[in-house]
Every structure is written in structure tokens, then in C-alpha cells.
Amino acid sequence: MSERVIVTVACGVCKNRNYYFDRCKKQDGKLLLSKFCKNCGKHTDHNETK
């Protein structure tokens, strides 16, 4: 039985919430991903947010 949580990641530049993931709650460490932000029009660092 694994408990999963929805994680939202937001663009580090414009704070637009672009992506959602579900992941195991036991997994720790902050997400830091390079993702395409359509608001910025380029790849930016995306951070986990609540």
C-alpha cells in the first residue's frame, strides 16, 4: 500500500503552475526540474510548491 501525493511544480521565474505529478509520499527532497514554461516561452527551473 503506497500513499501518493499530488505535487505541483511552478515556474521559478513567473510562478506559473505548469505541471502536476503524483509521487510516493516517502520520497523526499525537493523537486527541481527544467521544464518548458509557456508563459515564459522557454525552459526554466521549476520548483515544488504547495
Ligand SMILES: [Zn+2]
Ligand atoms: Zn515561467
